[in-house]
Amino acid sequence: MAIQFILCFNKQGVVRLVRWFDICQVDSQKPQDMIVQIYRLISSRDHKHQSNFVEFSDSTKLVYKRYAGLYFVMGIDLQDEEPIYLSHIHLFVEVLDAFFGNVCELDIVFSFYRAYMVMDEMFIGGEVQEISKEVLLERLSILDRLN
Amino acid sequence: MLKERSQEVTKFPRNKILVAFSKYEKHEKEVVLKSVFGELSKDTFGNEQKILKGLTWKTKYYTLVYDLYIDEYESLKDWLADLKSDEYIELRDVLAGIMVFDKFTDTLQFQDISQILETPELEKCFKICCNVDKHADGLGMSKINDEFAQRLTTLEVVNWSTCDELDEYGEKNGKARIKEIIDTHDWSACSVPLELANSNDIPAGDTEAEDDLNIEVILRKLQQARLRFASQELDEKDASTLAEEVAGEIMKYV
Numbered sequence: 066m067a068i069q070f071i072l073c074f075n076k077q078g079v080v081r082l083v084r085w086f087d088i089c090q091v092d093s094q095k096p097q098d099m100i101v102q103i104y105r106l107i108s109s110r111d112h113k114h115q116s117n118f119v120e121f122s123d124s125t126k127l128v129y130k131r132y133a134g135l136y137f138v139m140g141i142d143l144q145d146e147e148p149i150y151l152s153h154i155h156l157f158v159e160v161l162d163a164f165f166g167n168v169c170e171l172d173i174v175f176s177f178y179r180a181y182m183v184m185d186e187m188f189i190g191g192e193v194q195e196i197s198k199e200v201l202l203e204r205l206s207i208l209d210r211l212n
Numbered sequence: 213m214l215k216e217r218s219q220e221v222t223k224f225p226r227n228k229i230l231v232a233f234s235k236y237e238k239h240e241k242e243v244v245l246k247s248v249f250g251e252l253s254k255d256t257f258g259n260e261q262k263i264l265k266g267l268t269w270k271t272k273y274y275t276l277v278y279d280l281y282i283d284e285y286e287s288l289k290d291w292l293a294d295l296k297s298d299e300y301i302e303l304r305d306v307l308a309g310i311m312v313f314d315k316f317t318d319t320l321q322f323q324d325i326s327q328i329l330e331t332p333e334l335e336k337c338f339k340i341c342c343n344v345d346k347h348a349d350g351l352g353m354s355k356i357n358d359e360f361a362q363r364l365t366t367l368e369v370v371n372w373s374t375c376d377e378l379d380e381y382g383e384k385n386g387k388a389r390i391k392e393i394i395d396t397h398d399w400s401a402c403s404v405p406l407e408l409a410n411s412n413d414i415p416a417g418d419t420e421a422e423d424d425l426n427i428e429v430i431l432r433k434l435q436q437a438r439l440r441f442a443s444q445e446l447d448e449k450d451a452s453t454l455a456e457e458v459a460g461e462i463m464k465y466v
Contacts, residue, residue, distance in 0.1 A: 077366060105362055
């Protein structure tokens with residue numbers, strides 16, 4: 066399992082999106098406590114001079130990026146290559162932006178089901194399914210019309 | 213008695229925003245209130261009207277009715293001490309947010325404010341300290357916000373005098389950031405009617421169908437059917453006949 070979880074929270078630590086792919090890999094602590102720890106760890110980092118990668122536990126490292134007041138975080142295995150997942154985060158945000166049309170935090174709060182639809186189209190079982198933005202947007206527009 | 217009092221107070225929605233200005237920065241008041249809350253009553257600035265009720269905050273997803281409380285202080289320390297005192301517990305219970313506009317020259321002031329405002333009643337409130345100092349150090353304030361975030365404090369420091377609407381991360385600054393904080397605050401406990409973001413998305417035919425769909429009538433039919441089933445001793449055949457009858461009646465409304 067490559068991606069253990071995907072998390073999105075704002076600057077105040079309010080969680081906007083969360084998807085756990087492998088609970089077993091996650092250390093035996095409550096998810097809520099884990100999220101608080103992750104938020105504390107990431108918000109304490111110097112975003113100018115420190116990298117977007119940080120080791121979180123014996124089995125997990127975090128890859129994160131900050132976009133307009135929102136942190137997008139992926140928990141990955143220690144053996145995995147971080148830049149790849151950073152590019153996945155960037156693609157995810159680009160797709161959200163194209164899908165919603167200049168996405169903002171309010172869109173994710175009030176249309177969370179559509180944000181999860183985007184996430185589920187890109188990531189299944191902790192693995193990336195599609196990396197073509199055009200293909201993703203086409204599929205998402207079909208799904209959106211069904212709603 | 214405390215439990216009774218708290219139950220009584222929680223009947224009131226948390227839809228009040230308290231805005232406080234330093235007496236020495238009064239000249240900023242009109243500009244600030246207009247920029248953030250839009251056109252308010254003329255009396256707000258003329259006759260010093262301090263409570264504005266029934267104001268509307270609109271976003272593309274919801275409309276909110278809120279009250280605005282405007283106050284002034286000579287000493288911020290004394291004002292915060294009053295706000296934290298037992299006399300103002302009812303006020304704290306109905307506040308959704310607190311904004312303080314002042315010239316903050318010393319970053320330690322933010323630490324003091326954050327300590328004072330961290331009370332259980334204000335836990336769910338948004339708290340904004342807006343620095344109206346034209347020479348404010350944006351970077352310094354950003355660092356303070358990061359420190360507060362680490363301590364899980366809900367206070368945020370905003371630089372009012374910034375020229376750039378967006379910072380290096382594409383995040384909003386100044387009045388845009390204040391509006392964003394209000395937009396994304398959890399107003400769910402208040403009566404917030406949701407409006408469709410873009411009514412053009414929904415074809416006219418669907419809205420007509422929605423007008424015909426009367427949920428209350430359907431629920432009443434289901435309740436009556438349930439009572440009928442409970443009151444009569446029915447065998448399997450009679451029960452399925454009754455179910456078909458009820459389904460047929462309900463289908464007329466769908």
